[in-house]
Structure formats: C-alpha cells, structure tokens
Amino acid sequence: MEFDPFLLARLQFAANISFHILFPTITIGLCWVLFYFRLRYTLSGDKAWEYAYFFWVKIFALSFALGVVSGITMSFQFGTNWPGFMERAGNIAGPLLGYEVLTAFFLEASFLGIMLFGKDRVSNRTHLIATALVAVGTSFSAFWILSLNSWMQTPSGYRIEDGVFFVNSWWEVIFNPSFPYRFAHMFNASLLTAAFLIMGVSAWRALKGVDGPATWKVMRTGALMAAVLAPLQVWIGDMHGLNTLEHQPAKIAAMEGIWETESHAPLTLFGFPDEEARTTHMAIKVPGLASLILTHEWDGELKGLNEFAGAHPPVAPVFWSFRVMVGVGTLMVLVGWWALWRLFRSREENSSAHPWLLRTLSVMTFSGWVAVLAGWYVTEIGRQPWIVDGLLRTAEVVADHSSATVAGTLFGYVLLYAFLLVSYIAALRYLATKPARSLSLSPQQQAMAAERSEGDA
Amino acid sequence: MDLGYWLPLFFAGAMGLALLIYVVLDGYDLGIGMLLPFASDQEKDVMVAAIGPFWDANETWIVLGVGILLIAFPQAHGIVLTSLYLPVTIMLMGLILRGVSFDFRVKAGDQHKAMWNRLFAIGSLVASVCQGWMLGAYVTGLTGDTTSTLFAVLIGLALPALYIMLGAAWLLIKTEGELFRKAAHWGRLAVWPMGGFLLLVSIATPLVSETIAAKWFTLPNAIGLMPIPIATGLAYAGLIWIFNSRQILDNGYGWLAFLALIVICVLASIGLAYSLFPDVVLGQLSIWDAASATESLLFTFWGAVIALPMILGYTFYIYRVFRGKATHLSYE
Numbered sequence: 001m002e003f004d005p006f007l008l009a010r011l012q013f014a015a016n017i018s019f020h021i022l023f024p025t026i027t028i029g030l031c032w033v034l035f036y037f038r039l040r041y042t043l044s045g046d047k048a049w050e051y052a053y054f055f056w057v058k059i060f061a062l063s064f065a066l067g068v069v070s071g072i073t074m075s076f077q078f079g080t081n082w083p084g085f086m087e088r089a090g091n092i093a094g095p096l097l098g099y100e101v102l103t104a105f106f107l108e109a110s111f112l113g114i115m116l117f118g119k120d121r122v123s124n125r126t127h128l129i130a131t132a133l134v135a136v137g138t139s140f141s142a143f144w145i146l147s148l149n150s151w152m153q154t155p156s157g158y159r160i161e162d163g164v165f166f167v168n169s170w171w172e173v174i175f176n177p178s179f180p181y182r183f184a185h186m187f188n189a190s191l192l193t194a195a196f197l198i199m200g201v202s203a204w205r206a207l208k209g210v211d212g213p214a215t216w217k218v219m220r221t222g223a224l225m226a227a228v229l230a231p232l233q234v235w236i237g238d239m240h241g242l243n244t245l246e247h248q249p250a251k252i253a254a255m256e257g258i259w260e261t262e263s264h265a266p267l268t269l270f271g272f273p274d275e276e277a278r279t280t281h282m283a284i285k286v287p288g289l290a291s292l293i294l295t296h297e298w299d300g301e302l303k304g305l306n307e308f309a310g311a312h313p314p315v316a317p318v319f320w321s322f323r324v325m326v327g328v329g330t331l332m333v334l335v336g337w338w339a340l341w342r343l344f345r346s347r348e349e350n351s352s353a354h355p356w357l358l359r360t361l362s363v364m365t366f367s368g369w370v371a372v373l374a375g376w377y378v379t380e381i382g383r384q385p386w387i388v389d390g391l392l393r394t395a396e397v398v399a400d401h402s403s404a405t406v407a408g409t410l411f412g413y414v415l416l417y418a419f420l421l422v423s424y425i426a427a428l429r430y431l432a433t434k435p436a437r438s439l440s441l442s443p444q445q446q447a448m449a450a451e452r453s454e455g456d457a
Numbered sequence: 458m459d460l461g462y463w464l465p466l467f468f469a470g471a472m473g474l475a476l477l478i479y480v481v482l483d484g485y486d487l488g489i490g491m492l493l494p495f496a497s498d499q500e501k502d503v504m505v506a507a508i509g510p511f512w513d514a515n516e517t518w519i520v521l522g523v524g525i526l527l528i529a530f531p532q533a534h535g536i537v538l539t540s541l542y543l544p545v546t547i548m549l550m551g552l553i554l555r556g557v558s559f560d561f562r563v564k565a566g567d568q569h570k571a572m573w574n575r576l577f578a579i580g581s582l583v584a585s586v587c588q589g590w591m592l593g594a595y596v597t598g599l600t601g602d603t604t605s606t607l608f609a610v611l612i613g614l615a616l617p618a619l620y621i622m623l624g625a626a627w628l629l630i631k632t633e634g635e636l637f638r639k640a641a642h643w644g645r646l647a648v649w650p651m652g653g654f655l656l657l658v659s660i661a662t663p664l665v666s667e668t669i670a671a672k673w674f675t676l677p678n679a680i681g682l683m684p685i686p687i688a689t690g691l692a693y694a695g696l697i698w699i700f701n702s703r704q705i706l707d708n709g710y711g712w713l714a715f716l717a718l719i720v721i722c723v724l725a726s727i728g729l730a731y732s733l734f735p736d737v738v739l740g741q742l743s744i745w746d747a748a749s750a751t752e753s754l755l756f757t758f759w760g761a762v763i764a765l766p767m768i769l770g771y772t773f774y775i776y777r778v779f780r781g782k783a784t785h786l787s788y789e
Binding site: 058061062064065066068069070071072073075076078079080083084086087090091092094095097098099101102103105106107109110111112113114116117118121122164166167170399400401405409412413416420423426427430431 | 509510514517519520521523524527529531532534536537539541543545546549550552553555556557561564752756757760761771772775779
C-alpha cells in the first residue's frame with residue numbers, strides 16, 4: 001500500500017510537535033510555581049516550602065529535558081521536512097526563531113544548572129534569582145514561538161515579492177492580530193496544566209499515605225490557581241474565538257460544524273460531521289446559540305464551510321478536538337472550584353477528609369495535556385490547507401522524500417515517543433510514591449541551611 | 458558600508474563560532490557518555506555529576522548553529538537538511554535518548570538505572586557518529602556518491618574519537634583519585650585513533666573535493682596555510698605528552714589537555730572555514746546567494762550583538778560557579 005508522502009510528513013510533524021508541546025506546557029507554568037515556592041520559603045523560612053521546591057524541581061528538570069530534546073528535533077524538522085517554508089517565509093520566521101534561541105534557550109538552559117545543583121554553591125538570593133531567570137526564559141520562549149505561530153495564522157506586516165515574504169514592519173509581524181489572544185490562552189493553559197499536575201500528584205501522595213505538610217501546601221496552591229485561572233481561561237478562549245471569527249472564519253465554521261452561511265446559527269453540541277454529504281449527522285442543536293457566542297447577538301451571521309470550497313480544513317478532527325477542549329476546560333472549572341471550597345474550608349490534612357476530591361484530582365493529573373493537545377489540534381488543523389493562512393499552502397513547501405523514508409522515520413519516532421511517555425509517567429509515579437521523609441534535607445544541607453539563617457539573622 | 462555584503466559574513470562567522478563551541482562543549486559530555494560503560498557504578502555517578510550543570514546549555518549551541526543556518530541562509534538550510542535527512546533523524550534520536558537518560562537514570566528507580574545508563578552511552582555514541590557522518594557529507598558538497606559516503610564514514614569514526622578525548626580531558630579537570638587515573642588511561646588509549654583519524658581526514662579531504670584541493674595546494678596560499686598543520690601537529694604532540702606525564706597530571710595541570718584539544722578544534726575549524734568559504738553549500742551556494750533579506754538579517758543582527766555577549770557572560774559565570782572537582786551532587 002502506497003501512502004501519500006505529504007500526509008506522512010504532516011503526520012510526522014504532528015507526532016513530533018504533539019510530543020514536544022506536552023513538556024513546555026508543563027515547564028512554562030511549573031517554573032513560575034517553583035519560583036512561588038522558592039519565594040515563600042525565602043520570606044517565611046518554612047521548610048515545607050523548601051521541600052515542595054526540591055520535590056517539584058526534580059519533576060521540572062525531567063520535563064525540561066524532554067522538552068529540550070524534542071525541541072531540538074523541531075528545529076531540525078523545519079529543514080528536513082518543510083524546506084519550502086523557510087525558503088519562502090524565512091525572512092519572517094527566521095528572526096523570530098532566532099530571538100527565541102538568543103533570548104530564551106540559553107537563559108533557561110544555563111540557569112537551570114544553578115536551580116538544580118547550585119543551592120550549596122550560591123547565595124539564597126542568587127538561587128532565587130536563578131529560578132526567576134529560568135521562569136522568564138521559558139516565558140520568552142513561549143512569546144517568540146507563539147508570535148511566529150500566530151503570524152502563520154494571521155499574517156500581517158509583510159509584502160510578497162516573487163513568492164518570497166519580506167518584512168514591512170516588525171512590530172506588526174510580532175504583534176500580529178491573533179498573537180495577544182493566542183499567547184494569553186497558551187500561557188494560561190500552561191499555568192492550568194501545572195496547577196492540575198501539582199494537585200494531582202499531591203492528591204495521589206495523600207491517597208498513598210506518603211504526604212507531609214508540603215504536600216497539602218502544594219495542593220492548596222494548585223486549587224487556588226485552578227479556581228481563578230480556569231474561569232479566566234473560558235473568558236480568554238471566548239475572546240480568542242471572536243478574533244478567529246474575524247480572521248479565520250473557515251476555522252470557526254469547522255469548529256462549529258456550520259455548512260451553510262446563516263444568521264441565528266444553532267450551536268451543535270454533538271454530532272458527526274460528514275464532509276462528503278456536507279452535513280452533520282445526528283446533530284443535537286441549540287437554536288441561535290452559536291450566533292450568540294460568536295457574535296454576541298442572537299441574529300449574528302456566521303459563514304458556512306460551503307463558502308470556502310477547497311480551502312477549508314478537514315471538519316471532523318477540528319470539530320471533535322474543539323469539543324474535547326471545551327469539555328475538559330469546563331471540568332477544570334468545576335473541579336477547581338470544588339477543590340478550593342473543600343481545601344480552604346476545612347484545614348484537615350488527611351486523605352480520609354476528602355476521599356472523592358483526592359481521587360478526582362489524581363485522575364485529572366494530566367487533564368491539562370488533553371485540553372492543550374485538543375486546543376492545538378483545533379488551531380493547527382483548523383489552519384489547513386494553509387501553512388501561512390490564505391497565502392501559502394502546506395503542500396507547496398513539503399520536502400521531496402520517498403514515502404518509505406518518511407514512514408520509516410515516523411515509525412521510529414512514534415516508538416521512541418511512546419517509550420519515553422510511558423517512562424515519564426512511570427518516573428513521576430515513582431517519585432510521587434516515595435515517602436515524604438526522603439525529601440528531607442541531608443544533614444550536611446541542614447547544617448548549611450542553619451548557618452545561612454543565622455547569617456541572615 | 459554594504460550591509461548586503463557584511464551581514465552574511467557576520468552570520469557565517471557566528472554560525473561557525475556556535476558550531477565550534479558546540480563541538481568542544483557538547484563534545485566533552487558526549488564523550489563522557491561514551492566512556493560511561495567503562496566505569497564502575499559509583500564512578501558513573503561522578504561522571505554524570507561532572508557534566509550535570511552544563512549539558513543542557515552545551516546542547517543549546519547546536520540549536521543556535523542550526524538556527525543561524527535557518528535565519529541567515531534559509532535557502533541553504535533546506536538543501537543541507539533535506540540532504541542529511543537520515544543522519545539528522547538518527548542523530549536526533551541519539552540526542553533524545555542521551556538527554557532523557559540523564560534524568561531518568563536517577564529518577565526512574567534503581568531497578569531501571571542500568572538500562573538508562575546503557576541508553577545514555579548508546580545515545581551518545583549514535584549522536585556522535587551521526588554528527589561525523591553529517592559533517593563528512595556536508596564537506597563533500599552533499600553529493601552522496603561512493604567516495605563521499607566513504608569520507609562520511611571516516612569522519613563518522615573520527616568525531617567520536619575526538620569527543621572521547623574531550624571527555625577524558627574534562628574528567629581530568631573534574632575528578633580525582635581512581636577515576637582520574639582511569640580518565641588518563643582512557644585518554645592515552647584514545648589519543649592514537651583520534652590522531653590517526655585526523656590525519657586520514659586531512660589526507661582524504663583534498664582527494665574527495667577538487668575545490669578544496671585547489672584552495673589548499675595553490676601558491677602562495679599553500680605557504681600561508683602551513684602554520685595550521687604545523688600548529689595542529691604541535692598541539693597533538695603536546696596532548697600525548699600531557700596524558701603521559703605523571704608530573705603534569707599529578708600536579709593539577711590536567712586542564713592543559715583540554716586546552717590542547719581546544720587548540721586542535723579551533724585550528725581544524727579555521728581549516729574547514731577556509732576550505733568552504735565563501736560557499737555555504739560547497740560548489741552550489743555562496744553565503745550571499747543563500748542569505749535572507751538584508752532587513753531581516755539586520756533585525757537579527759542587533760539581537761545577536763546584544764544577546765551573544767550576555768550569553769557568553771553567563772555561560773562563563775555558570776562554569777565559575779561550578780568550578781573545581783565534581784563532588785557527588787545531591788540530585789536524587
């Protein structure tokens with residue numbers, strides 16, 4: 001059976017970027033959480049915050065390593081699989097990626113060393129600053145990469161000469177129309193992913209009876225974050241949707257499964273989109289609600305997919321991914337509020353006090369991953385068939401490799417990634433099950449900590 | 458001043474520098490990865506501790522090198538990386554395995570540690586061999602014929618030998634006692650194949666590429682180039698001497714070996730740069746043909762001028778913070 005090399009190249013890129021995004025999603029958010037733990041320890045001197053820091057910094061380092069190595073793969077894949085993109089859009093994409101390397105990668109990779117190994121070699125203040133610098137680095141990284149991605153979705157500030165993009169205004173390129181929304185949405189998603197990760201692992205520790213005071217402090221931090229950030233995410237997502245409607249109506253039509261242009265468009269809660277029949281089977285619809293959500297008017301007009309014949313994304317994956325994202329997001333709001341209510345109302349710190357909450361939280365440990373992946377599928381598949389929206393087709397920039405080559409390497413990658421993902425989750429489980437006392441400081445460290453606090457006093 | 462002329466030149470220089478720094482820095486940690494199977498379990502921990510705070514940043518230099526290729530020479534980026542599809546893909550898998558094993562070996566539980574140690578070594582070896590393969594294919598102009606494949610195989614063997622030397626020399630700086638003596642022993646063994654391969658590569662290079670042969674053997678260039686092989690030979694002799702001299706090693710001058718290796722790397726890079734210049738794809742594309750639009754290069758230029766000194770500054774700072782012998786780092 002002969003596979004389409006173009007489809008294989010897309011699948012390979014999808015496999016790589018899906019695996020990659022899991023880890024930056026954790027580290028971008030988790031690093032600010034670590035900074036918070038570190039700051040709380042510095043301000044209060046409460047050892048529990050320091051335990052929390054050193055427990056989570058290990059998971060951070062592991063996630064960071066996976067993010068780095070899979071990110072290196074990405075930087076090569078632009079050239080190996082999509083050489084046409086850099087040849088055509090290199091004048092714009094190149095500098096944005098370059099600034100990511102220059103302002104972010106070295107900063108995070110360098111000061112990570114101090115975060116992990118430098119506690120006994122630098123002052124408390126320097127260690128705190130190093131943590132902040134790594135957090136700033138990860139956020140810079142997100143800034144540049146999302147700027148580029150947003151430019152591909154809503155290009156602006158460019159001109160085209162002989163098929164090659166040139167820059168007219170860097171300001172308009174970097175702060176293109178969808179960038180503020182996408183950055184806010186993704187950054188908040190990272191914080192939410194981190195919130196559910198730290199709550200989930202802490203809940204698991206409590207259920208296994210290996211919890212300590214730090215475990216509950218971490219869980220409360222996560223609950224507070226989730227309760228505030230999850231509803232905030234709903235609002236940001238809504239704004240992002242309005243922005244998408246303005247610039248990429250075909251994507252919205254695919255997300256909502258709207259075939260014909262209509263006003264008073266119904267919201268399809270559920271159904272099976274069928275691209276050949278150009279209809280959604282067994283659709284459960286709420287009249288007028290899609291118009292209300294997207295235009296904030298009952299009678300707002302929404303363009304249907306049939307207006308974009310031959311240039312709209314595949315409908316089913318976008319439609320489904322969107323529902324998964326919204327579903328998980330809604331669950332996160334509810335669980336966030338529940339956790340906040342339970343954990344701050346009662347100060348009881350044992351698993352028998354909140355059995356159902358803890359079970360729910362541990363099941364939702366990786367819920368952020370599911371929502372983030374689904375969200376990226378919506379926005380990336382939703383941009384197809386374009387690589388630069390409306391201007392450059394993905395099929396035009398693909399490399400000319402045989403399908404056997406691409407299929408072979410794809411198989412290798414998928415195997416490797418599956419193995420690493422299993423290992424990652426197993427390692428987290430292993431770390432989470434270790435008794436809390438193994439997190440206490442070594443005698444040598446205790447002595448140094450005592451010395452330091454005397455010095456401070 | 459003609460920016461369209463100078464900016465590609467600046468970025469070609471920056472790319473060369475980034476890749477040179479990569480070879481030296483990631484070279485020593487890949488080398489240590491390849492040496493890992495020859496050490497005892499306890500020594501393995503010390504060896505990993507000797508590279509622990511550094512490897513992440515070391516690896517970032519290749520991202521910068523490839524990044525500059527992509528930013529400044531997008532036309533070449535496509536040609537180079539599509540031609541090197543296979544070695545690049547295998548190298549990436551090696552780097553992935555190496556990078557994650559580093560963390561997993563201490564975090565996945567003791568029962569799995571031996572497996573991650575093995576994967577760490579295998580990943581390091583695979584990545585090193587593939588990097589040599591890539592370099593060999595690149596230097597011969599990405600033609601892919603039999604001669605250039607053989608040449609790529611040759612460099613595929615030479616580069617790991619160099620990395621092992623860098624690793625052994627780094628261990629002289631960071632370790633003491635039994636492991637220190639072992640490192641000196643490894644260096645004494647590896648120095649011969651490294652020298653042999655370097656010599657073979659030097660002989661083979663002008664044979665496989667007429668362009669390069671012409672650049673090497675025409676007068677007066679040939680005379681001007683003589684200092685490079687002479688200095689390399691001296692540095693190599695010095696390297697052998699250092700590894701064999703008890704006096705130097707025992708008195709804490711082991712770092713001289715690392716210095717000699719840096720000298721060899723710098724000289725080899727100068728030779729390579731001279732051989733390729735002004736092409737970014739030998740015989741196909743010059744750096745000016747392949748360059749991005751001048752306004753894009755200028756935008757990145759200002760960023761690079763501000764950021765690169767800062768990066769070098771804090772890289773220096775990190776190495777200073779973690780100077781001295783690698784004690785067993787508490788890392789669980």
